[in-house]
Amino acid sequence: MSIRASGPILSRRGLLGAAAGAALVMGTGWSHAGAVPLGDPAATIAAPPNFPADIPLAQQRFVNWAKTIEFDAVWTATARDAQDIVRLADWARIHGFRIRPRGSMHSWSPLTLEAGQNVEKVVLVDTMSQLNSVSVDPTGYPATVTADAGASIEAILSALQKEGLGWANSPAIGDISIAGALSIGAHGSTYPAAGEAVVAGQSFGSLSNLVLALTAVVWNDAAGSYELREFRRSDAEITPLLAHLGRTFVTSVTLQAGANYRVRCQSSTDVPWRELFAPPGAPGRTFESYVEQHGRVEAIWFPFTETPWLKTWSVSPEKPAESREVFGPYPYVFSDSIPEPVTDALAQVASGNQAITPAFGASQFGAVAAGLVATDTSDLWGWSKDLMFYLRATTLRVVAGGGVVVTRRENIAQVIHEFTTWLHERMTYYASLGQYPVNMPFEVRLCRIDDQSEVLTDSAGAPNLSPVRPRPDRPDWDTAIWMNVVSIPGTAGLSAFFREMEQWMADRYSGDYATFRSEWSKGWAFDNEGGYRDAGFLGGTIPAMYREGLSSDEGWDAALAAFDRNDPHRVFSNGFLDRLLP
Numbered sequence: 001m002s003i004r005a006s007g008p009i010l011s012r013r014g015l016l017g018a019a020a021g022a023a024l025v026m027g028t029g030w031s032h033a034g035a036v037p038l039g040d041p042a043a044t045i046a047a048p049p050n051f052p053a054d055i056p057l058a059q060q061r062f063v064n065w066a067k068t069i070e071f072d073a074v075w076t077a078t079a080r081d082a083q084d085i086v087r088l089a090d091w092a093r094i095h096g097f098r099i100r101p102r103g104s105m106h107s108w109s110p111l112t113l114e115a116g117q118n119v120e121k122v123v124l125v126d127t128m129s130q131l132n133s134v135s136v137d138p139t140g141y142p143a144t145v146t147a148d149a150g151a152s153i154e155a156i157l158s159a160l161q162k163e164g165l166g167w168a169n170s171p172a173i174g175d176i177s178i179a180g181a182l183s184i185g186a187h188g189s190t191y192p193a194a195g196e197a198v199v200a201g202q203s204f205g206s207l208s209n210l211v212l213a214l215t216a217v218v219w220n221d222a223a224g225s226y227e228l229r230e231f232r233r234s235d236a237e238i239t240p241l242l243a244h245l246g247r248t249f250v251t252s253v254t255l256q257a258g259a260n261y262r263v264r265c266q267s268s269t270d271v272p273w274r275e276l277f278a279p280p281g282a283p284g285r286t287f288e289s290y291v292e293q294h295g296r297v298e299a300i301w302f303p304f305t306e307t308p309w310l311k312t313w314s315v316s317p318e319k320p321a322e323s324r325e326v327f328g329p330y331p332y333v334f335s336d337s338i339p340e341p342v343t344d345a346l347a348q349v350a351s352g353n354q355a356i357t358p359a360f361g362a363s364q365f366g367a368v369a370a371g372l373v374a375t376d377t378s379d380l381w382g383w384s385k386d387l388m389f390y391l392r393a394t395t396l397r398v399v400a401g402g403g404v405v406v407t408r409r410e411n412i413a414q415v416i417h418e419f420t421t422w423l424h425e426r427m428t429y430y431a432s433l434g435q436y437p438v439n440m441p442f443e444v445r446l447c448r449i450d451d452q453s454e455v456l457t458d459s460a461g462a463p464n465l466s467p468v469r470p471r472p473d474r475p476d477w478d479t480a481i482w483m484n485v486v487s488i489p490g491t492a493g494l495s496a497f498f499r500e501m502e503q504w505m506a507d508r509y510s511g512d513y514a515t516f517r518s519e520w521s522k523g524w525a526f527d528n529e530g531g532y533r534d535a536g537f538l539g540g541t542i543p544a545m546y547r548e549g550l551s552s553d554e555g556w557d558a559a560l561a562a563f564d565r566n567d568p569h570r571v572f573s574n575g576f577l578d579r580l581l582p
């Protein structure tokens with residue numbers, strides 16, 4: 001299974017090799033080096049029967065972000081256009097195969113393939129190599145961008161920027177595919193400062209809330225075959241497809257956009273965590289006060305250290321004199337290529353010397369504090385995209401637990417204070433036993449829920465399965481607080497810790513106070529052996545996240561019914577999705 005305490009412990013070379021190898025993925029997915037085309041005698045798996053001859057097919061390697069789901073050889077087709085996918089779906093139905101879309105493989109969770117599954121009857125479809133066009137229409141109201149499934153979000157935001165357009169929110173890494181991002185209801189770190197209104201055409205919620213239309217491959221019962229069908233945002237049938245976990249195949253999508261703006265991003269490393277994560281109303285340099293002032297705040301708190309790396313972004317039409325202008329994304333090179341003192345400590349932690357964890361935490365913090373100075377990145381100014389993208393695929397491949405708390409704006413400080421107090425107490429307790437299940441940081445950032453008033457056409461409603469979908473019974477819950485804890489894959493005790501943590505979060509952030517939802521792309525449903533395994537969480541807790549407070553036509557059950565209508569043969573599924581979305 002994916003995240004295993006008992007799983008392989010990555011060596012320093014393995015971790016850094018993973019990072020270096022990841023450099024190949026920028027832009028078009030993994031390198032095709034080593035691909036074995038259909039018909040080549042070197043092929044190690046049986047050739048799919050009667051495969052459409054003109055669609056390129058080769059055995060390729062599949063590896064997910066944390067390298068916890070790896071296959072040396074999976075038949076991988078390259079879609080040249082949307083019609084190829086219709087033909088593949090029909091072929092797969094007739095021959096008992098399954099089709100899995102493949103973006104940049106930057107997911108943790110088993111939504112594409114499951115670890116250890118039989119892949120002989122699976123064909124992955126690479127969308128990023130050829131199905132990747134982007135076109136912007138700046139003239140409409142709202143302005144829109146139409147992108148093929150395999151366009152990267154960096155390509156989309158770059159095209160928008162050229163037309164003076166942008167989004168409020170984006171994931172931190174740009175090389176993921178738009179369809180992969182939408183499948184999990186991707187989010188960013190943009191939340192409104194006190195009194196700040198959204199720029200028309202943008203959204204403070206998930207990327208899925210920007211979708212105005214999409215085209216998916218769906219079953220036509222009368223014709224007895226699959227076909228392309230366009231869904232508009234006003235169609236009731238679109239809402240399950242706006243965040244679908246890979247239970248459908250999207251070929252193209254149109255999203256709204258709004259006027260781009262300039263952003264200032266300031267970093268600091270001198271606010272003690274107890275001051276920053278103080279309860280509501282506390283004096284001093286609190287997370288709450290930064291949210292009021294800037295809205296956009298992120299804190300990264302390394303294990304057993306005193307002062308987190310705090311980032312604030314603020315809208316700033318003019319360049320402040322103290323800021324340095326940036327002309328492209330990914331300014332923090334020190335977090336994309338890990339400095340030697342950190343890798344030295346990392347190598348020891350990875351090889352099982354857990355007691356070094358506090359020193360490892362200190363070296364991670366030290367690298368950031370020194371890196372900000374050395375690279376002159378503590379006060380930056382530039383276009384919004386260039387400051388929203390701040391992670392490259394060469395960053396460390398860690399595993400992540402946590403999720404999102406949906407609640408009232410007034411509760412932000414309370415939620416974060418409670419979580420950090422809990423985390424500190426538990427990590428200190430385990431350290432007293434000589435155990436260090438967590439060796440990398442806690443991260444917190446915010447966005448808003450998927451507000452339908454931000455959608456500038458008629459909207460049939462919020463994405464059913466977006467983690468930040470609103471709760472109609474709680475109109476006061478406007479805020480989404482993303483909290484993650486990350487660690488090196490294979491760390492002893494990690495899965496049990498993540499299990500304890502997510503059960504605590506689900507229990508604490510409930511009732512009248514808040515609701516907790518898992519982050520689809522990361523780690524969830526932990527048992528003591530790994531993620532995506534706990535039957536009670538998968539079968540009870542998760543569906544309840546999308547049933548509570550929702551009518552039957554807008555949540556979990558309506559989504560599952562729609563997935564089955566669109567794909568009754570479950571061509572677009574895998575064993576894990578069959579269990580999660582029966």
Ligand SMILES: Cc1cc2nc3c(=O)[nH]c(=O)nc-3n(C[C@H](O)[C@H](O)[C@H](O)COP(=O)(O)OP(=O)(O)OC[C@H]3O[C@@H](n4cnc5c(N)ncnc54)[C@H](O)[C@@H]3O)c2cc1C
Nearest residue numbers: 101103104105106107111171172177179180186187246250
């Ligand atoms: C370093 C890093 C930073 C990240 N930062 C953020 C962040 O800030 N915010 C955030 O929300 N997420 C973040 N993510 C998670 C990322 O958004 C998701 O993992 C996303 O799904 C990755 O897209 P992908 O192209 O790699 O898709 P893949 O990993 O290839 O696939 C993921 C899912 O998308 C489905 N899919 C892909 N293409 C299609 C298609 N055409 N039709 C239907 N389904 C499809 C797959 O079937 C699978 O279910 C981050 C990930 C990494 C590794």
